[in-house]
Amino acid sequence: MSAPARRPVVLLRPVPGGSTIHDLWAGTKLIVVFGISVLLTFYPGWVAIGLVAALVLTTARMARIPRGALPSIPGWLWVVIAIGGITAAIGGGPPEVHIGSVGLELGGLFNFLRITVLSIVLLGLGAMVSWTTNVAEVPPAVATLGRPLRPLRIPIDEWAVALGLALRAFPMLIDEFRVLYAARRLRPRQVPATRRARRRRWAVEMIDMVTAAITVALRRADEMGDAIAARGGSGQISAAPSRPKWRDAVALVVVAVVSAAAIASELLLGATAI
Amino acid sequence: MAALSAATAIVAVVVPFAAGLSLLGTVPMGLVAYRYRLRVLVAATIAGSLIAFLVAGMGGMMTVVECAYIGGLVGLVKRRNRGTPTVIVVGAFAGVAFGAVSIGALKVLARLRNLIFESITANVNGVARALSHVPYMQPVSERMKDGFPKVLTYWPWLIGGSSALGILIITLIGWWALSRVLTRLSKPSNLQKLDTPADDGVIAPLPVRLHDATFRYPNADHDALGPVTLGVESGEHVAITGVNGSGKTTLMLVLAGQPPASGTVERPGGVGLGRVGGTAVIMQHPESQVLGSRVADDVVWGLPPGQSIDVDKLLEEVGLDGLAERDTGGLSGGELQRLAVAAALAREPSLLIADEVTSMVDQPGRAALLGLLAGLRERHRMALVHITHYNNEADSAERIVNLTGTGASDNTEMVELAAPPTATPSVDARSAVAVIEVDGVGHEYASGTPWATTALRDVSFDVHEGDGLLIHGGNGSGKSTLAWIMAGLTMPTTGSCLLDGRPVSDQVGAVAMSFQAARLQLLRGRVDREVASAAGFSPHDAGAVATALATVGLDASLATRPIEQLSGGQMRRVVLAGLLARSPRALILDEPLAGVDADSQRGLVRLLEDLRRRTGLTVIVISHDFAGLEDLCPRTLHLQDGVVQAAPARAGGAA
Numbered sequence: 001m002s003a004p005a006r007r008p009v010v011l012l013r014p015v016p017g018g019s020t021i022h023d024l025w026a027g028t029k030l031i032v033v034f035g036i037s038v039l040l041t042f043y044p045g046w047v048a049i050g051l052v053a054a055l056v057l058t059t060a061r062m063a064r065i066p067r068g069a070l071p072s073i074p075g076w077l078w079v080v081i082a083i084g085g086i087t088a089a090i091g092g093g094p095p096e097v098h099i100g101s102v103g104l105e106l107g108g109l110f111n112f113l114r115i116t117v118l119s120i121v122l123l124g125l126g127a128m129v130s131w132t133t134n135v136a137e138v139p140p141a142v143a144t145l146g147r148p149l150r151p152l153r154i155p156i157d158e159w160a161v162a163l164g165l166a167l168r169a170f171p172m173l174i175d176e177f178r179v180l181y182a183a184r185r186l187r188p189r190q191v192p193a194t195r196r197a198r199r200r201r202w203a204v205e206m207i208d209m210v211t212a213a214i215t216v217a218l219r220r221a222d223e224m225g226d227a228i229a230a231r232g233g234s235g236q237i238s239a240a241p242s243r244p245k246w247r248d249a250v251a252l253v254v255v256a257v258v259s260a261a262a263i264a265s266e267l268l269l270g271a272t273a274i
Numbered sequence: 275m276a277a278l279s280a281a282t283a284i285v286a287v288v289v290p291f292a293a294g295l296s297l298l299g300t301v302p303m304g305l306v307a308y309r310y311r312l313r314v315l316v317a318a319t320i321a322g323s324l325i326a327f328l329v330a331g332m333g334g335m336m337t338v339v340e341c342a343y344i345g346g347l348v349g350l351v352k353r354r355n356r357g358t359p360t361v362i363v364v365g366a367f368a369g370v371a372f373g374a375v376s377i378g379a380l381k382v383l384a385r386l387r388n389l390i391f392e393s394i395t396a397n398v399n400g401v402a403r404a405l406s407h408v409p410y411m412q413p414v415s416e417r418m419k420d421g422f423p424k425v426l427t428y429w430p431w432l433i434g435g436s437s438a439l440g441i442l443i444i445t446l447i448g449w450w451a452l453s454r455v456l457t458r459l460s461k462p463s464n465l466q467k468l469d470t471p472a473d474d475g476v477i478a479p480l481p482v483r484l485h486d487a488t489f490r491y492p493n494a495d496h497d498a499l500g501p502v503t504l505g506v507e508s509g510e511h512v513a514i515t516g517v518n519g520s521g522k523t524t525l526m527l528v529l530a531g532q533p534p535a536s537g538t539v540e541r542p543g544g545v546g547l548g549r550v551g552g553t554a555v556i557m558q559h560p561e562s563q564v565l566g567s568r569v570a571d572d573v574v575w576g577l578p579p580g581q582s583i584d585v586d587k588l589l590e591e592v593g594l595d596g597l598a599e600r601d602t603g604g605l606s607g608g609e610l611q612r613l614a615v616a617a618a619l620a621r622e623p624s625l626l627i628a629d630e631v632t633s634m635v636d637q638p639g640r641a642a643l644l645g646l647l648a649g650l651r652e653r654h655r656m657a658l659v660h661i662t663h664y665n666n667e668a669d670s671a672e673r674i675v676n677l678t679g680t681g682a683s684d685n686t687e688m689v690e691l692a693a694p695p696t697a698t699p700s701v702d703a704r705s706a707v708a709v710i711e712v713d714g715v716g717h718e719y720a721s722g723t724p725w726a727t728t729a730l731r732d733v734s735f736d737v738h739e740g741d742g743l744l745i746h747g748g749n750g751s752g753k754s755t756l757a758w759i760m761a762g763l764t765m766p767t768t769g770s771c772l773l774d775g776r777p778v779s780d781q782v783g784a785v786a787m788s789f790q791a792a793r794l795q796l797l798r799g800r801v802d803r804e805v806a807s808a809a810g811f812s813p814h815d816a817g818a819v820a821t822a823l824a825t826v827g828l829d830a831s832l833a834t835r836p837i838e839q840l841s842g843g844q845m846r847r848v849v850l851a852g853l854l855a856r857s858p859r860a861l862i863l864d865e866p867l868a869g870v871d872a873d874s875q876r877g878l879v880r881l882l883e884d885l886r887r888r889t890g891l892t893v894i895v896i897s898h899d900f901a902g903l904e905d906l907c908p909r910t911l912h913l914q915d916g917v918v919q920a921a922p923a924r925a926g927g928a929a
Contacts, residue, residue: 016725091403114393123330168566168567170325234576266385
């Protein structure tokens with residue numbers, strides 16, 4: 001249609017619409033994502049990556065996430081990936097494939113691909129939570145998940161309140177940072193002559209920006225503090241805290257089976273595969 | 275305690291962003307460690323790292339943890355008043371500890387380690403192989419190829435050493451930045467401080483009697499209130515009026531339980547701020563007093579665990595029925611204030627204090643909010659104290675108390691609300707030359723994604739040299755988007771916005787813009803540096819600074835004043851001084867009168883009128899209000915839902 005607009009990264013806002021995945025308890029999603037991240041950090045093999053990638057894709061399909069949700073990838077990132085891929089491919093390595101009389105060493109490329117796909121899968125996993133969960137559901141879920149820690153005198157409820165307020169303040173502060181950046185753009189550019197002066201100017205500007213951002217944030221914090229006091233301190237944080245249901249059990253079992261399969265394959269094939 | 279948790283939360287959001295920006299993520303964490311207890315730092319770290327985890331996965335989470343680690347150490351050193359040598363020692367130890375942890379982690383994660391190392395080896399070998407084909411580079415290539423595996427066998431030293439060094443460097447940068455920022459920050463503000471009183475016993479705030487009560491903020495040299503003698507009975511509706519600085523808000527603090535400096539306050543029982551049957555307060559800023567991310571969550575926020583209330587019924591009463599599941603981020607100012615009323619009602623207060631609740635709300639929202647407040651006492655047994663500086667808002671009260679201030683000025687003028695003028699798009703402009711041509715402009719945020727929202731549709735108009743144009747619209751009408759497009763800060767999705775015939779987005783800075791939040795636009799620490807930087811001349815040019823300040827009616831003696839010591843009205847003028855000194859082609863003002871008291875409002879409007887008349891400055895004002903702008907902006911454009919309307923959006927507004 002019109003000029004190909006850059007798709008921005010949209011953070012902490014669920015994709016409109018509903019699905020089974022949207023309805024899952026936020027705590028379940030946190031457990032799954034955290035568990036799988038740990039799994040992949042310990043066993044980053046092809047089979048594990050492939051299984052998790054399949055899981056992410058299935059989830060995306062079930063949650064009816066359109067392709068448009070993916071942000072556009074900036075050009076420089078493609079260049080970086082290309083350079084990395086090419087040098088790794090030239091590097092070569094053990095598994096050699098013969099196509100006719102030409103021998104191709106694919107070890108290096110495989111390693112590079114594995115680490116790239118691993119990063120993408122991990123990011124996708126987080127995105128799945130971000131795209132299907134209303135942020136309002138996260139703090140109560142954290143409070144519930146952390147309940148076993150309470151006897152250890154860990155202030156889990158305090159953390160949940162802080163997290164909730166932070167998520168509430170998130171869009172407001174983003175707007176304020178946008179204005180801050182725009183105000184900077186409106187100013188005339190003064191380019192100092194020497195490199196030393198330029199560096200100093202850069203440092204001064206950095207401090208100015210951070211100070212302005214912190215001042216604004218602290219002012220906001222003062223107002224929110226008054227609002228909290230007006231409500232008599234913290235207490236309930238959710239009107240209808242959702243609880244895990246049957247579908248959460250099902251989801252956890254599915255993920256557990258996939259993870260077990262991934263670990264088993266890693267341990268059995270680990271010695272032979274890459 | 276309340277302010278603490280809020281600060282924690284806010285800092286938690288700043289960190290991931292600051293960390294993304296550069297190494298400066300340590301600064302907010304350092305600030306927390308410097309000002310508050312360790313427990314707060316921990317809470318901020320947890321909240322921040324969880325958000326980072328949701329936004330950027332494990333990597334983001336680790337970055338925040340690292341920022342907290344370094345920032346926390348730096349802040350603690352600062353708090354103990356130690357100097358740079360201490361920081362170097364602490365940083366070195368912290369670095370070694372961190373390096374040891376990294377080595378340990380990689381030892382455990384053998385598979386990940388092998389993968390990373392093999393991948394890097396492949397890249398190195400690839401580069402080496404490519405180099406071997408370049409003449410004279412063979413030796414380098416050989417050395418790379420043979421040397422790298424050897425280097426890798428010493429990986430614990432490599433990783434440990436580099437992380438130790440890295441941590442030390444970041445610590446020093448963080449130390450430097452935190453020291454600079456701390457000297458710039460003002461002392462913790464004492465503008466308004468509600469506190470949860472340690473209530474024991476019966477909650478019974480009414481009837482309350484103040485006898486010669488005064489109040490003085492800590493470190494202030496004069497009383498902010500009083501002496502005031504006043505009583506509030508159960509179930510009555512009192513309006514408290516007075517100009518800015520007369521102590522209206524301070525009176526609210528005293529009614530809400532702050533002990534007076536002198537005089538007496540008598541109540542039958544405890545104030546019970548935020549408790550059931552106690553006192554509830556609704557404040558000025560709509561956004562900051564809504565604490566839940568979802569409407570229903572906000573109504574119950576802070577209620578004691580276990581207490582259940584009928585959320586839907588409360589929302590129906592304040593006219594927000596059916597919105598229980600909505601995000602609070604998408605509500606208008608008026609809706610947010612009504613939500614705050616619902617949260618107050620959830621506590622069935624005996625005393626409800628509304629403090630300037632309409633000053634940041636657009637006109638339709640204001641009418642709805644006032645109607646709601648006036649009708650409350652028919653359904654609830656409670657007293658309403660309504661603090662306002664709009665005189666017509668006080669009319670529905672049974673009793674009006676006028677505070678005359680503490681002797682500073684006996685100015686009793688109040689803000690008049692104006693009815694919307696009729697749209698006059700066809701009035702002749704002053705000159706035939708079009709400065710800004712807006713042609714078929716439409717804008718969509720997040721185009722191409724499922725979150726796409728249209729802000730503007732096919733907007734066309736011209737702004738002529740010397741014009742005064744008011745762009746008026748309610749919340750979400752797209753007026754701010756339009757302002758950003760006219761300043762060249764946003765590229766419209768469709769159509770074009772030309773300045774002197776060329777796209778304005780290629781000439782950012784030629785059209786000046788003053789944002790609603792003046793503080794955000796003041797980036798330097800002192801007035802003269804600020805004006806110089808915004809205008810583009812040397813800060814040592816005292817004459818130019820004085821001239822710029824004089825243009826906006828400020829005295830040259832203000833030049834050396836730190837930004838943090840300026841009042842709201844002065845901040846706005848300093849922004850204008852910087853902008854006008856560049857002789858902009860046009861000046862856009864986004865809600866220039868919001869949050870400025872009546873006196874400064876009039877002064878500001880008169881200044882702008884004068885500038886327009888004398889220098890032929892083109893002025894575009896974006897506002898949801900009309901009061902006093904008729905002379906400054908003879909032409910009005912009404913926006914609603916991103917479309918230009920022919921007539922005022924709300925016909926029944928004329929008085």
